[in-house]
Amino acid sequence: MPLIRQGDQPVWKKREPLKQYAHWAGWMLGGMLFVWCWAIISENTIWEFLYDADEQAASLIGRMIPPDWSITGSLMLPLWDTINIATVGTVMGIAIAFPLAFLAARNTTPHPALRAVALAIIVSSRSINALIWAMLLVTIVGPGSFAGMLAIALRSIGFVGKLVYEAIEEIHPTPVEALSATGAGRSQVLAYAVWPQIMPAFAGICVYRWDINIREATTLGLVGAGGIGLQMNAAINNLAWGQVATVFVLIFATVVVSEWVSAKVRHAML
Amino acid sequence: MLTLTGLSKRYDTGDLALTDITLEVPAGQVMALIGPSGAGKSTLIRCVNRLVEPSSGTVLLDGQDITRVRGTKLRQARRQIGMIFQNYALVERLSVMENVLSGRLAYLGFWRSFLRQFPSSDIKQALNLLERVGLETMFDKRGDALSGGQKQRVGIARALMQNPKLLLVDEPTASLDPKTSRQIMRLICELCREQQLAAVINIHDVVLAQQFVDRVVGLRAGKLVFDGPPSALTEKTLTDIYGEEDWSTTTGETDESDEAAAAAIDPLKPIGQGGHP
Amino acid sequence: MSNPSTDSGADQQRLALLKDGIWKPLPLIRDARWRWALNAAVLLYIVLAWLSVDVNWSRVAQGMDRGVAFMASFLQPDFVTRSGEIFTGLKESLTMTLAATVIGVLLAIPVGLGAARNISPLPVYLFCRTIIALSRTFQEIIIAILFVAMFGFGPLAGVVTLAFATIGFMAKLLAEDIEDTQKEPLEAIRATGASWLQWVNYAVQPQVMPRLIGLSLYRLDINFRESAVIGIVGAGGIGATLNTSINRYDYDTSAAILLLIIVIVLMSEYLSGYVRKWTQ
Ligand SMILES: Nc1ncnc2c1ncn2[C@@H]1O[C@H](COP(=O)(O)OP(=O)(O)OP(=O)(O)O)[C@@H](O)[C@H]1O
C-alpha cells in the first residue's frame, strides 16, 4: 500500500497505479466471461417455461405439504440399506485408499513410477462422482445395493487417498530418521514412526468421508444402485409429491444424525 | 573401534560440508565434536550411520566398512550405533515404553513388533534403563506429555536399548536449560563409561564439553582443525576453531564457577527428573 | 521422585507386571466393559450389514466381461463418433459451472454474514442457517430434480441448482471463518463509529478474503464435477451425453468423456494452485 506524491500532496492508494489498472482489467475480463457464459445458457433455455415457474413452484410445494406419512414404515428398510451402502462402501474404499496413500506420498513411496500410478488412480477416482460410478457399475454388476457400495468405494478411494497422502507428507521427519537410525526396517518405521503421526488425521478423514457418503448414498437409487433413492425415484415418476416429501424428511433426519455422529467421533479422536 | 578415513561429503546443493576427515575413536572413549554452526558436525555424525550418504572415504566400525553395506547388512550395522537427537525425535503419540522399546526393532521381526510382542528380556531391560534415567513411573505416559529433559532421557534409553557399541549424540542439550543440560551430559557420559561405549558428542557449549569428555575434536568449515584433550583447548585453539573472539571467560575464569556448579549437584545421586518436577 | 498421588492401583499393577517382563500397551478404550461392548456392536453390525446385501453372483459374473470391456475402453477412448455432442455438452457444463459459481459465491456472502453468530441478530442467523442446512443436506441431483420440475429442462435449472448448492457450501465455511476471526480488530473498527457495512468492509473482509478466494476456486472444481451428473435428470451439461453412452454400453465414448472430465479437473487444480499463490 504505497504512499504516492501528487503535486506536493501525499495521496494514499491501495495499489500502485499500473497494478490498479491490471486489477481493473482482470475484473473486466472476468465480468465479460460471465456475461458470455450467461448468454450461452440463455440461448439454450426455453424461457417460456419460466413464465409459470412461480405457479409450478407453488403447486409443487402445495402437493408436498403435508408429507404422506403412510409410507414411512415401508421406507425403513431402504433407509437401512442406504446406511449400509455408505458404511460398507466407505470401509472398502478406505481399505484400498490406505496402502495407496503410502505409495503416493513422496516420503514413503518405494518408487517414483509407483507414485505416479497411485496419483493417477487417486485423481481418476476423485474426478468422477459416485453417481457416475454407480451408473457404470449398474450396467456391470447389475442393479442393487452391491453396485452402490462399489460406487461409494470407488469415489472414496480418491478422497481418502489424497487427504491421507497429504497427511503423510506433513509428518515430522525426525522420528522417522531416529527409527531408521536404530536399524528398524521400512515397514517397522512405517508402523512406529509414520502411523502414530497420521492416525488422528486418518480417523478424522474416514469419518468425514462416511458422513459425505451417507448423503451420496441417498441418491444412488436414482440410477438403480439401491437405497432410499429407489423409492424417491418411483415417487417422483408417479408425481406423488407427498411421498417425495416424506423421503426428504427422512433423508434430512439421517443426515443430521450422521453429521452429529461424525462430529462426536472426530472430537473424541483429537 | 570407529575409524573414519578420508571422509568427504558434498551435498546435492553443492555445499562441501566435510573435507577429508580422518579420525579414530577407540572403544570406551567419549569424544566431543565442536565447531561453529555449519562446520559439518551433524553431517559427520550422520555419515557414520548413513542417515547422510558420504561422498567419499570409508567408515569402519570394528573393521567393517559401513559405507559399502546395504539392506539387512546396513540395518545390522545401524543397530550397533545408538543415536541421540537435539529435538529428542520421540514418536510423541507413542507411550514412553513404546518409544524405549522401539530401540529393539532391529532385533525383531515385523509382526512381533507390530503386535508389540517384545521378549520379556527386552521389557526388563527397558525397565532397568527407565530406572537408570529416573523415569520408571512414567512408562505409560505419552511422549508429548513429557518435559524436554524427560524426553531426552527417553531418547537416551531408546539409544541404549540397542545395546550399541557406539553412541552418536547430536547437540543433546541445545534445547534444555543449563541445569538439565548438565544432568543430561553427565548421564550420557556416565552411561558410556559404565557400558564401555564409545561416543561422539556434538556440542556447542565448550565449557560443558570440557567438563565431561576425554577428547575434543574441532571442526571448521568441514575440516579437522583441532584434536586433543580438553585441557589443551586454549584461546588460540578456540580462535582456530571458531574465529576471533575474547575467549578468556571460556578458557580461564569459568573453570572455577564450573567446579562450583558441578559441586552444587550431588554427583552420587542418580539423576532423577529433579529439574522438572 | 515419582508423584505418588497419580500412582493408582492399576498403575502399580502394571509396574509389577513390568518387573516380571510382562507388558502390553494401554488399550485405546480403558474400560474393558466398553471395549467388549464396542467390539460386540461392530461384530453385530457386520453380520446385519452382510445380511442386508444380496449380491447376485451369477449376474456379477455375467457382467464381468462388460467390466473388462469398460476397462479396455480407457485404452481406446472414442472421441470422434459423438464429438459434436461431447463438445456441446462440455461447453454447456463449463459455462454452467462458471455462471453458477459466480452467482452462488455472490449470494453466499450475505448468507454467510447472516449465519455468523458474532455479527448477526438471532432471527437473521436462524434464517440463514436454515438455508445452509437445506442446501447441504440434499445432493445436487435431488435439487436438480426439483428445479427441472419448476423451470423445465435445460441448463438454467442446472445453474440454479449449482448456485444453490454453492450457497450452502460457501456460506457455512464463510460463517465459520467469520466466527473464528480475531475479536480485537472487530471491536477496534466498531469503536471508531463505523457503520455496519463499513465495519464489515474494514474489519471482517480483510480477515476472511484469502480463504474466500481459495474456497471459491475449490467450489468451481466441485461444481464442474457435479455439472457432469445433473444432466442425468435433464439439467443440462455433459451428464446427459454420458448417461446415454453408458446406457447404450457405448463404453468407448463414456471413457472419452470421463477422461476429458479427469483432465479438466486436473487442469483446474493446477490453475487454482497458481491463482492461490498469486492472490496471497
Ligand atoms: N540436507 C542438506 N542439503 C544441503 N546442504 C546441507 C544439508 N545439510 C547441511 N548442509 C550444509 O552442510 C554444511 C554443514 O552443515 P551441518 O548441519 O553439518 O553443520 P553443523 O556443524 O551441524 O551446524 P550446527 O551447529 O548449526 O548444527 C552447511 O553449510 C549446511 O548448509
Ligand SMILES: [Mg+2]
Ligand atoms: Mg548440527
